[in-house]
Every structure is written in structure tokens, then in C-alpha cells.
Amino acid sequence: MLRLKNNFSIEHDTAGCGLCGIINIRKIRTNGEDIKKAIALEHDRGNGLGGGFAVYGCYPEYADLYAFHVMYDDLAAKHDTEEYFKNNFIIEKQESIPVFKTSKINDHPILHRYFMKPKSDREDRLLHDLGDDDFVVSSVMLINSEYDGAYVFSSGKNMGAFKGVGYPEDIADFYMLDNVEGYMWTAHNRFPTNTPGWWGGAHPFTLLDWSIVHNGEISSYGINKRYLEMFKYNLALKTDTEVIAYILDLLIRKHRLPVELAMNVLAAPFYHTIEKMEPKQKELYNALRQIYGSALLNGPFAIIFGYPDGMIALNDRIKLRPLVAGTKGDFTYIASEESSIREVCSSPDIVWSPKAGEPIIIKTINTENISQKQRLIIS
Amino acid sequence: MTKSSFTNIQSEYLAVIDHAKCVRCKRCIQNCGWGTYSFGGDKIIADHSKCVACGRCYTYCPEGAISILKNPTVMRENGNWQDYHIKNIWRQSETGGIAISGMGTPLKYKKYFDHILLDACQVTNPPIDPLREPMELKTFLGKKPSKLELDFNEDGQPILKNPMPPQIELATPFIFAPMSYGSISLNAQKAMALAARALGIVMNIGEGGLHDELVPFGKNIIVQVASGRFGVNRDYLNSGVAVEIKIGQGAKPGIGGHLPGEKIGADISRTRMIPAGTDAISPAPHHDIYSIEDLRQLIYAIKEAINYEKPVSVKVAAVHNIAAIVSGIVRAGADIVYIDGFTGGTGAAPIIIRDNVGIPIEIALAQVDQRLREEGIRNEASLVAAGSIRSSADAVKAIALGADAVAIGTAALVVMGCHICGKCHTGNCSWGITTQRPELTRRLDPEEYGEKLYNLITAWSHEMKDILGAMGVNSIESLRGSKERLRGIELTDSELKVLGIKHAGM
Numbered sequence: 001m002l003r004l005k006n007n008f009s010i011e012h013d014t015a016g017c018g019l020c021g022i023i024n025i026r027k028i029r030t031n032g033e034d035i036k037k038a039i040a041l042e043h044d045r046g047n048g049l050g051g052g053f054a055v056y057g058c059y060p061e062y063a064d065l066y067a068f069h070v071m072y073d074d075l076a077a078k079h080d081t082e083e084y085f086k087n088n089f090i091i092e093k094q095e096s097i098p099v100f101k102t103s104k105i106n107d108h109p110i111l112h113r114y115f116m117k118p119k120s121d122r123e124d125r126l127l128h129d130l131g132d133d134d135f136v137v138s139s140v141m142l143i144n145s146e147y148d149g150a151y152v153f154s155s156g157k158n159m160g161a162f163k164g165v166g167y168p169e170d171i172a173d174f175y176m177l178d179n180v181e182g183y184m185w186t187a188h189n190r191f192p193t194n195t196p197g198w199w200g201g202a203h204p205f206t207l208l209d210w211s212i213v214h215n216g217e218i219s220s221y222g223i224n225k226r227y228l229e230m231f232k233y234n235l236a237l238k239t240d241t242e243v244i245a246y247i248l249d250l251l252i253r254k255h256r257l258p259v260e261l262a263m264n265v266l267a268a269p270f271y272h273t274i275e276k277m278e279p280k281q282k283e284l285y286n287a288l289r290q291i292y293g294s295a296l297l298n299g300p301f302a303i304i305f306g307y308p309d310g311m312i313a314l315n316d317r318i319k320l321r322p323l324v325a326g327t328k329g330d331f332t333y334i335a336s337e338e339s340s341i342r343e344v345c346s347s348p349d350i351v352w353s354p355k356a357g358e359p360i361i362i363k364t365i366n367t368e369n370i371s372q373k374q375r376l377i378i379s
Numbered sequence: 380m381t382k383s384s385f386t387n388i389q390s391e392y393l394a395v396i397d398h399a400k401c402v403r404c405k406r407c408i409q410n411c412g413w414g415t416y417s418f419g420g421d422k423i424i425a426d427h428s429k430c431v432a433c434g435r436c437y438t439y440c441p442e443g444a445i446s447i448l449k450n451p452t453v454m455r456e457n458g459n460w461q462d463y464h465i466k467n468i469w470r471q472s473e474t475g476g477i478a479i480s481g482m483g484t485p486l487k488y489k490k491y492f493d494h495i496l497l498d499a500c501q502v503t504n505p506p507i508d509p510l511r512e513p514m515e516l517k518t519f520l521g522k523k524p525s526k527l528e529l530d531f532n533e534d535g536q537p538i539l540k541n542p543m544p545p546q547i548e549l550a551t552p553f554i555f556a557p558m559s560y561g562s563i564s565l566n567a568q569k570a571m572a573l574a575a576r577a578l579g580i581v582m583n584i585g586e587g588g589l590h591d592e593l594v595p596f597g598k599n600i601i602v603q604v605a606s607g608r609f610g611v612n613r614d615y616l617n618s619g620v621a622v623e624i625k626i627g628q629g630a631k632p633g634i635g636g637h638l639p640g641e642k643i644g645a646d647i648s649r650t651r652m653i654p655a656g657t658d659a660i661s662p663a664p665h666h667d668i669y670s671i672e673d674l675r676q677l678i679y680a681i682k683e684a685i686n687y688e689k690p691v692s693v694k695v696a697a698v699h700n701i702a703a704i705v706s707g708i709v710r711a712g713a714d715i716v717y718i719d720g721f722t723g724g725t726g727a728a729p730i731i732i733r734d735n736v737g738i739p740i741e742i743a744l745a746q747v748d749q750r751l752r753e754e755g756i757r758n759e760a761s762l763v764a765a766g767s768i769r770s771s772a773d774a775v776k777a778i779a780l781g782a783d784a785v786a787i788g789t790a791a792l793v794v795m796g797c798h799i800c801g802k803c804h805t806g807n808c809s810w811g812i813t814t815q816r817p818e819l820t821r822r823l824d825p826e827e828y829g830e831k832l833y834n835l836i837t838a839w840s841h842e843m844k845d846i847l848g849a850m851g852v853n854s855i856e857s858l859r860g861s862k863e864r865l866r867g868i869e870l871t872d873s874e875l876k877v878l879g880i881k882h883a884g885m
């Protein structure tokens with residue numbers, strides 16, 4: 001029996017995992033072959049109970065519309081949710097997400113996608129004046145927490161998440177990702193320890209254009225959650241990954257922190273490091289820790305965070321989970337294991353293991369000049 | 380009144396001397412502040428009725444010849460009419476007065492800290508070894524902005540737009556709780572000042588003014604403004620790292636204080652800025668605070684006086700409606716709120732108040748933290764929790780329930796020899812703590828006990844790091860308010876709900 005909601009009587013879902021990411025900084029699009037090969041090599045890092053992919057640049061023809069990927073338990077749930085969509089959004093196009101049933105993945109929810117934008121005269125305008133992004137976020141939270149049997153698993157523009165219960169290579173076949181093209185891919189292989197068989201629990205977790213794949217357990221989950229609740233985030237999924245996505249949404253979209261600083265909130269420099277900084281910088285980082293102490297992600301993690309401008313990989317402050325990076329020309333590869341990188345790129349220009357708490361930030365070059373990336377790679 | 384006085388009918392303790400071991404050195408006579416011992420020509424004689432079981436005599440008896448026993452003479456046992464009630468009735472029938480005692484309530488109310496268990500990591504997330512990895516306890520007390528405001532310098536690097544509001548920096552999340560000069564001796568205050576300076580934490584000097592000898596410790600001192608306004612002037616307000624307005628105290632919510640004139644000698648008179656020999660009265664309310672907006676005025680009057688360079692704290696007792704009260708205090712402009720729980724200590728309080736008024740700190744804290752979060756103002760003020768923190772485990776649990784730091788009062792006195800005899804109000808403390816008698820206070824060596832206080836807080840900090848490591852986090856802010864790491868045991872659904880934690884196994 002498929003159930004989309006997290007009906008397990010737990011506060012907090014945790015998992016071990018494998019992850020991969022591939023980005024082309026010139027936004028040259030490739031299909032899902034390589035990412036599937038790379039994550040397939042990390043087969044043993046998962047247990048067949050969750051796999052998924054995020055791809056950026058996959059819907060160029062609908063680039064200015066929000067692409068909602070929705071899972072439904074049944075047609076009734078679909079009907080109710082679509083009622084909400086019709087009332088609040090202009091739906092340009094909707095269709096079933098194309099799937100190919102294999103022997104490995106034969107039991108799945110109804111998978112549907114919608115390309116749409118919020119109506120300008122929608123009813124919530126009577127109460128407040130949310131921007132489109134904020135309205136999409138609140139719609140996603142509303143559906144995921146209040147609409148039984150419906151779950152929005154992707155809501156960004158010109159990007160999409162494809163995920164489910166199974167090994168990632170089987171999920172790739174199921175969604176026929178060799179027919180999908182994008183300039184940036186992330187992938188996840190899940191080893192859940194307390195919510196087996198839950199489609200919504202697979203990674204990537206996405207919100208608007210953010211996507212997260214995550215290996216680890218956030219030991220500070222309790223306070224991270226309570227901190228986000230102060231800003232009215234509704235943590236319906238009870239997963240670590242959801243917490244990370246919302247923290248990033250808060251820091252980058254709402255508080256307008258530069259991405260680099262946001263990463264320094266998630267994996268904050270130690271006070272003994274701050275002590276040695278220049279006075280202005282010291283002041284900034286002391287303030288960062290004091291203000292955002294409750295947003296510090298504590299515990300073992302490696303994450304790959306995708307957003308339209310690029311990809312960021314980050315380890316916890318003492319590197320308790322593996323994370324390796326490599327480059328070849330315009331491509332950058334991130335993975336839990338070096339072998340995954342070499343599986344799809346036999347002779348990378350450079351391979352390195354990022355230091356604890358130091359983000360690798362790969363920005364695409366039409367938004368930022370290339371020196372940023374080169375500087376990071378050289379350092 | 381002769382020996383037949385009710386209260387003397389039965390001494391609570393017997394000071395028993397083994398005359399075969401006793402070498403008649405008379406140290407017990409010298410050490411006892413209560414006059415229990417005297418020399419009877421050829422042996423030491425004990426007046427049991429004076430013994431309070433403070434432990435001083437046997438600690439210093441070189442021969443181990445003294446035993447303090449609970450008087451085996453029974454009072455007629457009765458589950459309802461207990462000794463406690465009967466003796467208070469006798470005592471009051473003789474004096475017609477309010478029965479007074481020192482220290483927090485000795486009654487056995489449920490201690491919630493003892494019904495809360497901590498979490499640790501196994502397999503899915505690794506514990507962290509504090510001996511190998513950095514483990515951060517550094518804590519800042521004060522108002523935090525809700526978001527970071529940035530500017531960018533000419534290189535495009537982000538810099539802070541506005542300076543942070545003033546903070547108290549603590550190397551470890553402990554402070555020494557307010558205990559005034561007058562209620563305790565200057566040497567006891569000095570011991571805490573020395574320890575606070577060495578530890579990188581702060582002590583609160585209470586409402587009795589700032590003695591000249593403590594002035595050099597300003598960077599480790601919080602000065603207090605209470606309803607008596609003792610010793611308060613502009614220099615005083617600026618002599619510490621923060622100013623605290625004392626509204627109430629856990630042991631006696633709604634009750635003022637009274638230091639009798641006999642205790643106001645020249646030194647205390649100067650420090651409190653009141654005439655020698657006059658009673659030092661702290662009224663129950665501040666006579667300029669009859670509402671929350673009055674508190675706001677005082678907070679801002681003090682902020683003006685200190686030029687907004689230091690945080691202002693407000694200390695309140697945990698009472699039934701504490702969540703709303705603290706919310707009001709935060710909105711009135713306090714940067715720190717110090718909440719003192721029901722079992723908190725005191726130098727003197729009416730027994731009837733101490734034993735019956737207020738609510739436990741665990742519950743108060745959980746409710747306040749939740750309320751401030753619901754209102755979205757938790758960042759506006761730091762919370763300090765107090766009210767008998769007996770171990771590092773209590774401190775960890777308080778922090779997980781939402782405190783930024785905890786205050787240590789009674790535990791610090793225990794370091795100095797206190798056996799919690801509860802007779803602080805008499806001024807006879809044999810340990811030289813809650814007395815101003817020079818022959819008693821001089822036995823408390825500030826350096827010796829300062830070092831012991833340093834040791835205690837160091838030990839508790841080590842334990843706290845061990846607990847954090849076991850929980851798999853390496854910074855205290857990941858524990859703060861993380862109720863998910865707590866589980867209740869032997870608690871009812873209502874208790875769990877009010878604490879905001881789950882039962883063990885959930």
C-alpha cells in the first residue's frame with residue numbers, strides 16, 4: 001500500500017545515503033545517462049528504499065512557469081488538489097509524468113505534472129499580499145500538510161525532481177531519464193532507517209528552485225525545526241532534508257544572504273577560527289553565529305544543493321560524511337565516492353576532497369564569471 | 380521562657396561526642412557559629428538544641444570524635460500532621476510572627492529534571508569525542524536581531540551593517556546567581572568573583588550594592604537594581620557588564636526582603652548607601668513599577684544611564700502566568716530575562732511563601748520558550764534559568780528546555796562548605812558564608828574557594844561537552860531549545876504536554 005504522507009509515528013526521519021552531482025557551467029544540456037551511471041556505482045550505499053534525481057534546464061519551453069510534480073495516492077486526492085490548483089493558478093499545461101513500468105518499480109503513486117503560475121486575483125489576496133514565490137511555497141506546504149494523499153515533490157521553474165522508492169538506477173529507468181536533458185543533475189541513493197517505503201521521503205527534496213540531496217543525520221534537527229517554525233515554516237515531512245531546504249529558503253530568499261554566507265550558517269566556522277579573522281570579518285562571523293545559532297546544522301552530513309545559478313556541495317564542520325569533487329573542462333562532478341566520478345569521467349583534470357565545513361560553489365557562467373569557479377578549484 | 384518551651388522540647392539533631400576519642404582541642408567550640416559546644420571543665424559539652432547540622436564541627440574535628448545524629452526521639456507519627464507543621468505551630472504560637480527560613484524549599488515536590496532523560500547517538504549518526512574534536516560552549520547573552528543586515532565593502536565583501544546589540548560573552552553557559560553583600564559575606568562574593576574571572580563567566584552581585592573590593596572585577600559582574608535600590612547610582616550602573624532589574628525571586632515571589640539593622644555595620648552601610656544600624660528594606664514591589672509600561676520606563680531609564688552599551692536583564696520568579704509575563708518583559712525591552720524557579724534559594728524567606736508559591740523552573744522555562752517562539756520574539760532576549768541547578772545534567776536539561784544559560788546559587792555555596800542547613804537568615808553561618816561576624820567570615824578564604832568554584836564549573840563544563848558529544852553535536856546552540864533530545868519518564872500526559880517533550884520510547 002502506498003502512502004504519501006509520513007504516517008510513521010516518528011518526529012524525525014533519518015537515513016544514510018549516497019549522492020552525486022554533475023554540472024556543466026556553460027549550461028550545455030546532457031541527458032540522464034551519466035548521472036545514472038555515477039549513482040548506480042554507489043548501489044551499496046542505499047538499500048532500495050529510495051532513489052531520486054533533480055535536473056535543471058529540463059523544461060526550457062515552460063521556463064517562466066512553475067513546474068509542479070505531484071504524487072497522488074488516488075484519484076480523489078488528485079481531484080481535490082486540482083480543485084485548489086484551478087482556483088489559484090493559471091494552468092498552462094498538465095500531463096502525466098511519463099514513466100516506464102519495470103519489474104523493479106511496478107507499484108507507484110499517480111504521478112502528474114502541471115506548468116502554471118499563480119492567478120493575480122486569487123483569493124488569498126484578500127488576506128495578505130504574498131509574492132508569487134511565497135504563494136507557491138505556502139501552496140506546497142498547504143497541500144503537503146492538509147491534502148490527504150497528495151504530495152508536491154517539485155515546484156521550481158525549468159527544473160524538476162524525479163524520485164521514488166527503489167534503487168536510483170531503477171528510478172532513472174522508471175522515469176526514462178535518458179530522454180530528459182539538463183545542464184545540472186543531482187542524484188541520491190537512500191538507506192532509510194525508520195520510514196521505509198515512503199515515496200515522499202526519497203530525495204531530492206525541493207522547494208521552488210532549490211533542491212537538496214543529502215547524506216546524513218542532523219543531530220540538531222529538534223532546534224532547527226523549532227527555529228523554522230518561528231518563521232512559519234510547516235515541517236510536514238519531518239525529514240532532515242526538508243529542514244535544510246527551508247533554512248536555505250529563509251537565509252537566501254527571505255533574508256537575502258549571499259549563498260556563501262548562508263553556507264557558513266549551515267556549517268559555521270568554529271569560534272577559534274573566528275578569533276583569528278580580521279576585525280571586520282570577525283565581527284560579521286560572530287554576529288552570524290549569534291543570530292543564526294539555531295540554524296547551525298549539527299551532526300554528520302554531506303549535501304549537494306542545486307539552484308538555478310549553480311551547485312553547492314557542503315560537508316558538516318568536522319566532515320563526518322564523505323564528499324569528493326572533480327572537474328573536467330566545463331563539467332564539475334561531486335560524489336560520495338571518487339569511483340563514481342571516475343565511472344563517468346575516466347581522467348578528470350583534478351579531484352579533491354573538500355575540507356570540513358568549506359563549501360564548493362560552482363556557478364554557471366552566464367550568471368557569474370568563470371574566475372569564481374577557477375578560484376575555488378585552485379584553492 | 381524556660382526549657383519547657385515547645386520548640387526546645389525536642390532538638391532536631393544530637394551533637395554526640397566520643398569522649399574517648401576527643402583530645403579537648405576545642406576546635407569544635409571555635410568552629411561552631413551556633414554556640415552548640417562549650418567546655419565543661421574536663422570535657423566538651425554539647426547543647427543539642429542549638430545544633431543545625433551544618434557540618435562544620437565534624438569537618439574540622441581532628442579526631443573524628445563528633446557525630447551529628449538525627450534525634451531518634453519520635454514525634455507521634457502522622458502522615459497528615461507532620462513534624463514540619465507541628466513545629467511551625469509551636470514556634471508561631473510563641474512568637475506570633477511569620478516563620479522564616481533560609482534556602483529553597485526542603486519539601487519533596489516532584490523534581491522534573493529527575494524525570495527527564497537525555498538522548499545519545501548510536502550508528503545512524505556518530506557521537507563526537509570531545510577529547511578529539513572541538514566542542515563549543517561559548518554563549519552570548521543579549522538581544523539578537525532576527526536577521527543579519529549586510530553592507531558590502533569596496534571589494535564586494537559582506538560586512539555587518541549595524542553593530543550587534545550589546546552581549547555578555549560567557550565561555551561556558553553558567554553564571555553565579557545574585558547573592559547580595561549582606562545576605563552573604565564579602566569573602567563569599569570575592570570567591571565567586573575570582574572564579575568568574577578565571578572561568579570567563581559572570582557573577583551577579585545581587586541587590587546589596589558593589590563593594591569597593593569588587594570594583595576591579597567589573598568585567599565579570601552583573602549589577603542589580605532591586606526595589607530597595609541599595610547602592611544604585613550612575614557609576615554603579617556602569618561598573619559591570621550588565622544591569623539586572625530584580626522583580627522577584629523563586630523562593631519568595633511577590634515578597635520583598637529585609638536585612639535587619641543589627642547586620643548593617645559600617646562596611647555594609649557604605650556599600651548599600653544606607654545609615655548604619657537601620658533596617659534594609661526591599662519593598663515587595665518596586666515603588667515605581669506598578670505595571671508593565673512602568674517596567675519599560677525603568678529599563679529605558681537604565682539604558683539611558685548606561686548609554687545602551689550593556690544589556691539590561693530582568694529577573695522574575697516563576698509564577699503561574701510566567702509565559703505571558705516574560706513575553707511582556709521582552710516586549711518592554713529587556714535583553715535578558717532571568718527566571719528563578721520555585722525551588723530556588725534565598726537568604727531569608729517566609730516559610731509559608733517559600734514552600735507554597737510559584738512553579739518549577741522546568742515547566743516555566745518550557746512554557747516561556749514556547750511562548751516566545753510562537754510570538755516570533757525568542758531572539759529578542761536571552762533566557763537564564765535558575766532554581767536549584769544541582770548538576771551539569773540539570774543544566775543540560777534546562778538548556779534543552781530553552782535556556783541560554785543557567786545560574787548557580789546554592790551549588791556555589793555548597794562549594795564553600797554549605798550543608799544546606801537552611802539557617803542563612805540567622806547570620807550565624809559557621810562556614811562564613813551567610814554571616815557578617817568577622818570571626819566567621821575570615822575563615823572563608825576567597826582564593827581557596829574561588830579555585831574550588833573554578834573546579835566545579837570546569838568539571839560541569841567537561842560533563843556538558845561529554846553529553847553534547849554523545850548527542851552528536853559540537854556546539855551548545857544545537858542543544859538550546861532542542862526538546863527533541865529530551866524524553867520524559869514517569870510523567871503524565873499533561874506534564875509531558877506542558878514540558879513539550881515526548882515520553883521515553885516515543
